Amino acid sequence: MPEFFQLLPPDQARTKFLAEIRASPQPETVPLAEALDRVTFAPVCATAPLPPFTRSTMDGYAVRAQDTFGASSSLPMYLTLAGEVLMGQVPDLELRPGQAALIHTGGMLPRGADAVVQIEVTQKSRDDEVEVLKAVGRGENVLQAGDDVKAGEEVLPAGHWLRPQDLGGLASLGVTPVTVARRPRVAVLATGDEVIPPEAEPRLGQVRDANSYSVGALVAQAGGVALLGGIIPDSFEALKAAAVSALKAADMLVLMAGSSVSVRDITLDVVNELGRPGVLVHGVAIKPGKPTILAVADGKPVIGLPGNPVSAMVSGGLFVTPAIHRLLGFTHPPRAATARATLSHNLESQTGRDDFVPVRLVSRDGALYAEPVFGKSNQIFILVRGDGLVLVPRDANGLSAGAEVEVGLF
Amino acid sequence: MPEFFQLLPPDQARTKFLAEIRASPQPETVPLAEALDRVTFAPVCATAPLPPFTRSTMDGYAVRAQDTFGASSSLPMYLTLAGEVLMGQVPDLELRPGQAALIHTGGMLPRGADAVVQIEVTQKSRDDEVEVLKAVGRGENVLQAGDDVKAGEEVLPAGHWLRPQDLGGLASLGVTPVTVARRPRVAVLATGDEVIPPEAEPRLGQVRDANSYSVGALVAQAGGVALLGGIIPDSFEALKAAAVSALKAADMLVLMAGSSVSVRDITLDVVNELGRPGVLVHGVAIKPGKPTILAVADGKPVIGLPGNPVSAMVSGGLFVTPAIHRLLGFTHPPRAATARATLSHNLESQTGRDDFVPVRLVSRDGALYAEPVFGKSNQIFILVRGDGLVLVPRDANGLSAGAEVEVGLF
Numbered sequence: 001m002p003e004f005f006q007l008l009p010p011d012q013a014r015t016k017f018l019a020e021i022r023a024s025p026q027p028e029t030v031p032l033a034e035a036l037d038r039v040t041f042a043p044v045c046a047t048a049p050l051p052p053f054t055r056s057t058m059d060g061y062a063v064r065a066q067d068t069f070g071a072s073s074s075l076p077m078y079l080t081l082a083g084e085v086l087m088g089q090v091p092d093l094e095l096r097p098g099q100a101a102l103i104h105t106g107g108m109l110p111r112g113a114d115a116v117v118q119i120e121v122t123q124k125s126r127d128d129e130v131e132v133l134k135a136v137g138r139g140e141n142v143l144q145a146g147d148d149v150k151a152g153e154e155v156l157p158a159g160h161w162l163r164p165q166d167l168g169g170l171a172s173l174g175v176t177p178v179t180v181a182r183r184p185r186v187a188v189l190a191t192g193d194e195v196i197p198p199e200a201e202p203r204l205g206q207v208r209d210a211n212s213y214s215v216g217a218l219v220a221q222a223g224g225v226a227l228l229g230g231i232i233p234d235s236f237e238a239l240k241a242a243a244v245s246a247l248k249a250a251d252m253l254v255l256m257a258g259s260s261v262s263v264r265d266i267t268l269d270v271v272n273e274l275g276r277p278g279v280l281v282h283g284v285a286i287k288p289g290k291p292t293i294l295a296v297a298d299g300k301p302v303i304g305l306p307g308n309p310v311s312a313m314v315s316g317g318l319f320v321t322p323a324i325h326r327l328l329g330f331t332h333p334p335r336a337a338t339a340r341a342t343l344s345h346n347l348e349s350q351t352g353r354d355d356f357v358p359v360r361l362v363s364r365d366g367a368l369y370a371e372p373v374f375g376k377s378n379q380i381f382i383l384v385r386g387d388g389l390v391l392v393p394r395d396a397n398g399l400s401a402g403a404e405v406e407v408g409l410f
Numbered sequence: 411m412p413e414f415f416q417l418l419p420p421d422q423a424r425t426k427f428l429a430e431i432r433a434s435p436q437p438e439t440v441p442l443a444e445a446l447d448r449v450t451f452a453p454v455c456a457t458a459p460l461p462p463f464t465r466s467t468m469d470g471y472a473v474r475a476q477d478t479f480g481a482s483s484s485l486p487m488y489l490t491l492a493g494e495v496l497m498g499q500v501p502d503l504e505l506r507p508g509q510a511a512l513i514h515t516g517g518m519l520p521r522g523a524d525a526v527v528q529i530e531v532t533q534k535s536r537d538d539e540v541e542v543l544k545a546v547g548r549g550e551n552v553l554q555a556g557d558d559v560k561a562g563e564e565v566l567p568a569g570h571w572l573r574p575q576d577l578g579g580l581a582s583l584g585v586t587p588v589t590v591a592r593r594p595r596v597a598v599l600a601t602g603d604e605v606i607p608p609e610a611e612p613r614l615g616q617v618r619d620a621n622s623y624s625v626g627a628l629v630a631q632a633g634g635v636a637l638l639g640g641i642i643p644d645s646f647e648a649l650k651a652a653a654v655s656a657l658k659a660a661d662m663l664v665l666m667a668g669s670s671v672s673v674r675d676i677t678l679d680v681v682n683e684l685g686r687p688g689v690l691v692h693g694v695a696i697k698p699g700k701p702t703i704l705a706v707a708d709g710k711p712v713i714g715l716p717g718n719p720v721s722a723m724v725s726g727g728l729f730v731t732p733a734i735h736r737l738l739g740f741t742h743p744p745r746a747a748t749a750r751a752t753l754s755h756n757l758e759s760q761t762g763r764d765d766f767v768p769v770r771l772v773s774r775d776g777a778l779y780a781e782p783v784f785g786k787s788n789q790i791f792i793l794v795r796g797d798g799l800v801l802v803p804r805d806a807n808g809l810s811a812g813a814e815v816e817v818g819l820f
Contacts, residue, residue, distance in 0.1 A: 032608060033638060036627040050790065053614055057788045059670045087644065088604030089615045105669035105717070106604055106788075108615045119671075148789040155791060163820060164631060165723055165793035168624030171608040172617070172719075172790045194498030194516055198442060198581040204463055205499045205518045207582070214578025217446040221574060228443060234497065259515035260469045261529075307515070309582075313575055335819055337747035378467045378516075379558040380460065380582045381565060383575035409745055410573060 007285040009394060010318050010354055013294060016280050017319065018326050022299030025159075025181035025329035032171055035162050038180035039223060039328045044156040046173050049146035054109040056085075058141040061100040061122060061130055062113035065138040076123065076131035085110060100130050109142060116141035149173070159331035184327035186224040186320075187246035188216050190231045190256045191239060191263060192307065197231065210380050211256045211312050215305065218316045222324040224252070234263050240270045243302075247274060251327055252301045254320060257293060259307035259378075264291055267304045271295045274302055285353040285394060288377045289315035301327070310377040314356045314389065317410070337409040339388065341370040347399045349392040358386035359407055370407050383410070417695040419804065420728050420764055423704060426690050427729065428736050432709030435569075435591035435739035442581055445572050448590035449633060449738045454566040456583050459556035464519040466495075468551040471510040471532055471540055472523035475548040486533065486541035495520060510540050519552060526551035559583070569741035594737035596634040596730075597656035598626050600641045600666045601649060601673060602717070607641065620790050621666045621722050625715065628726045632734040634662070644673050650680045653712075657684060661737055662711045664730060667703060669717035669788075674701055677714045681705045684712055695763040695804060698787045699725035711737070720787040724766045724799065727820070747819040749798065751780040757809045759802040768796035769817055780817050793820070 008016070027041040056062065063079060071077040079100035085091045085107040093101060095112030103109070103116060118141060121134035149155055155169060162170075162180070170178060190212045198208045209231055216226035227250055232242045239255075247253045253274075257267040272278045275297030284292045288311035293304030301323040305312040325333050341361055349355040359370040373386045388407040392399050399405065418426070437451040466472065473489060481487040489510035495501045495517040503511060505522030513519070513526060528551060531544040559565055565579060572580075572590070580588055600622045608618045619641055626636035637660055642652045649665075657663045663684075667677040682688045685707030694702045698721035703714030711733040715722040735743050751771055759765040769780040783796045798817040802809050809815065 032623055033626060033636070036630055051617060052612055055617075055788075057786055059672070087602060087615075090613075091615075104672065106602070106617070143786055143788055147786070148791050155794065164624045164627035165719075165820065167627045168620035168719055168723075169790050169794040171623040172620040174608050174611070174618055176608045192497060192516070198584050198586045201584070202462055203500075205497075205501075207461060207465075207516070208584055210578035210582040213442055213581040214574045216443060217574035217577045220446055226443070262469070262514065309575075309578055313578075335747050335749060337745050339745055376467055376553055376557070378465075378553055381558050381579050384565065384579040410575065 007283045007290065007353070008281055009285050013281040013284045014319060014322060017294040017296070017301070018322060020277060020280060020296040021301050021323060021326050023326045023329060025327065027179050028182040029177045029179055032167060032176035032178055035167055035178045035180060036164065037223070038162050039330045040156050040158055040160040040162065041179045041181045042158050043154045044170065044175055046149045046151055046153050046155055049151045050149035050172055051143055051145055051147065053145050055143045056103045056105060056107045056109060056116045056141060057143050058116050058118045059105050060103060060119045060141065061117045062095060062103045062109050063100045063115055063117055063132070063136065064095060064097060064113060065115040065136050065140065067098060068117060068132050068135040071132045071135045073133040076133050078125070079130050079132060081128045081130055114138045157331065159329040161330065161332065161334055181328045184224045184251040184324055185227055185249070186219045186252045186254060186324065187227045187229050187250035188212050188219065188254045189229040189242055189246055191234060191258050191267070192231065193234045195231045210309055211305070211307065214309065214313055215254060215256070215316050215320065218313065218320055219324065222321040223328050223330065224324040234258065234266065236266050236269060239266055240273060243270050243274060247297060247300060247302065252323060255304045256307050256312060257291065257304035268293060271302050271304055275300070284315070286314065286318070287353055287355045289318070292319065294319060308377055309380045310358065310382050313383055339368065339407045339409055341368040341405060341407050343390065343399055343401055343403045343405050344369045344371045346401050347372060347390070347392055349396065349398045351397045352394055354394050355392040356389045357392060358382050359388060359390050360385060361387040361407065370405055417693045417700065417763070418691055419695050423691045423694045424729060424732060427704040427706070427711070428732060430687060430690060430706040431711050431733060431736050433736045433739060435737065437589050438592040439587045439589055442577060442586035442588055445577055445588045445590060446574065447633070448572050449740045450566050450568055450570040450572065451589045451591045452568050453564045454580065454585055456559045456561055456563050456565055459561045460559035460582055461553055461555060461557065463555050465553045466513045466515060466517045466519060466526045466551060467553050468526050468528045469515050470513060470529045470551065471527045472505060472513045472519050473510045473525055473527050473542070473546065474505060474507060474523060475525040475546050475550065477508060478527060478542050478545040481542045481545045483543040486543050488535070489540050489542060491538045491540055524548045567741065569739040571740065571742065571744055591738045593633060593635045594661040594734055595637055595659070596629045596662045596664060596734065597637045597639050597660035598622050598629065598664045599639045599652055599656055601644060601668050601677070602641065603644045605641045620719055621717065624719065625664060625722055625726050625730065628723065628730055629734065632731040633738050633740065634734040644668065644676065646676050646679060649676055650683060653680050653684060657707060657710060657712065662733060665714045666717050666722065667701065667714035678703060681712050681714055685710070694725070696724065696728070697763055697765045699728070702729065704729060718787055719790045720768065720792050723793055749778065749817045749819055751778040751815060751817050753800065753809055753811055753813045753815050754779045754781045756811050757782065757800070757802055759806065759808045761807045762804055764804050765802040766799045767802060768792050769798060769800050770795060771797040771817065780815055
């Protein structure tokens with residue numbers, strides 16, 4: 001009797017899963033200086049134009065452009081110095097024909113001026129006079145009010161990842177504090193009679209819980225808050241009680257579904273009792289990561305990850321991360337870092353499933369090579385020794401040494 | 411009189427600058443669950459082998475491999491069932507010739523056993539007997555003690571960026587809490603008589619401080635703690651007093667050196683009075699970002715960034731980030747995310763300097779295009795509208811539309 005009746009390709013599995021999640025991001029207000037890597041809750045619109053007034057983009061002289069027409073180094077135009085524009089102040093002068101005013105980068109253009117002559121193409125002939133050696137057109141070296149942002153313009157959509165430059169933009173518009181999507185709380189439960197917390201000393205036969213920490217960090221990386229719920233014994237009753245209570249306090253639940261079939265069966269039964277519609281996907285056409293369970297319980301995503309540490313991370317990247325992004329309302333998550341490299345060894349693979357092979361990047365003779373990290377996928381340190389994953393797609397039965405591959409970095 | 415006597419290429423400027431920084435990372439202890447994206451302070455060695463005992467990697471039967479030799483589906487071998495290995499416990503049985511014991515994935519091999527037969531290639535004929543349909547070799551389906559990590563092995567070097575799988579690895583070895591490098595404190599000072607805090611309402615002529623927030627976030631992204639020191643008026647005395655006091659409380663100082671030459675001159679003079687050796691680089695052959703000041707004051711890095719928001723971020727990525735990494739002792743920072751795209755427009759450029767052009771990534775007809783974000787580099791929202799930067803290298807005088815480019819994503 002096969003354990004899995006139908007293995008879905010990962011993209012189909014993900015689509016089916018994400019469609020059932022009830023995503024309703026909640027607003028949270030954070031100080032601007034703490035908003036890095038958060039996700040906007042609502043579109044942000046400018047309440048005023050930027051810059052708020054017409055500014056010089058250069059050090060030089062504010063002028064009427066037409067007064068400079070025809071100026072050259074052999075035939076300078078002489079303008080009378082009407083004063084200096086002080087930074088941060090409205091100029092107390094109005095430029096009349098034939099006049100110029102000293103202005104600094106960012107200074108406000110005085111009335112009457114419509115361009116700035118760069119200081120490099122001027123010469124100070126007398127205290128009250130400046131020689132212009134080059135003509136400027138109207139608007140030259142000037143940023144008009146609203147040139148950067150118009151009043152009312154949507155500057156950031158909802159579901160936008162806040163990068164350093166976005167925080168600068170929000171500061172310039174006075175958007176502080178910022179309303180971001182609250183981080184989804186993701187309960188993470190480990191299972192296994194043999195599993196103990198990392199701070200405990202294992203007796204013979206016991207191992208420490210690694211997956212709660214790697215998957216918990218994956219949750220944080222995706223923008224969620226991991227609630228580590230500890231280690232649950234391998235029994236239906238214990239796991240069900242823990243899952244029900246964890247899911248009640250969280251927006252999403254990740255269970256380490258164990259490595260043995262009997263424990264995975266328990267997990268499957270528990271997940272099916274958590275809410276509607278229950279298990280959507282049981283088994284994905286990937287290696288490692290096949291025994292993944294994707295479910296939705298009354299709108300909340302529930303994922304059963306394989307217990308194998310490599311599988312848990314591969315499957316977590318494919319399903320845990322997008323589920324958290326969906327809960328955040330995160331429309332355009334950042335692209336993952338990748339590197340192009342030459343495959344150092346042949347990789348065998350079966351058609352019909354996506355194979356993810358951990359590789360190490362090695363520079364040799366000026367070229368970058370992707371070297372498979374060999375070992376059994378039960379080894380926790382396979383991914384620690386690796387720099388990323390190479391995908392052998394399901395329509396290929398392997399990749400040859402020397403092939404150029406894209407490495408998904410982690 | 412030229413403002414800059416010599417423009418160094420950015421890589422030479424960085425090398426010269428980093429060489430003078432006195433990097434002595436300090437240790438800090440954090441709980442394992444909070445160690446994501448931190449950097450190891452010292453090498454981490456395993457105090458015990460991993461796995462700590464010989465484990466099954468499959469559900470099946472622990473056997474003596476030689477008892478299965480010659481087994482096939484047409485000629486099964488019959489083994490006597492000696493019991494079951496319970497998870498997390500030392501098996502209370504020793505396998506004798508002709509015996510097998512039920513074992514689950516992760517279970518400890520009983521004495522006498524040296525391989526595991528997968529359950530899929532067995533058949534249960536009688537309660538106390540199992541038919542083996544396929545031979546296994548010694549060690550098959552078994553992870554030996556120490557196969558993943560040997561006792562005493564260095565599993566992570568110092569200066570290693572802690573990723574999710576690394577936290578899993580540390581958990582499995584009981585390394586909790588973790589000793590990481592303390593985040594360098596980076597004082598960030600804005601300057602400008604026209605600049606006001608983001609929460610204030612600008613009068614005509616004033617603008618809000620954007621750079622403190624974008625550069626502060628860049629500092630956080632690089633692994634530092636930004637100490638925003640506010641906005642300093644454009645005077646030598648005020649700036650010097652603020653810089654001296656900020657640097658005393660921090661490991662590094664970033665000054666927004668202003669956009670006008672007069673303010674930059676003040677910044678240069680101040681930086682030169684902060685400590686030895688003082689200014690190392692004044693002017694870098696990049697656009698934007700040319701008027702960058704790189705200095706070291708008694709071992710501490712001091713950077714004067716251009717006031718122009720685009721320049722500040724470009725220069726910050728080139729110099730602020732690596733300086734923080736150096737203070738952290740961060741030997742192999744993660745590769746930045748990049749994307750390959752087709753350039754949509756011609757880009758002109760001068761030879762002799764590296765041009766960084768903000769671009770937007772646009773998918774069209776299944777291809778990815780890099781579209782320059784046009785505008786003046788004084789516009790704060792240029793980088794908000796962009797997805798990354800394209801480098802036009804200093805030995806090129808431009809790039810043609812249709813060229814394949816690598817976009818450094820931000």
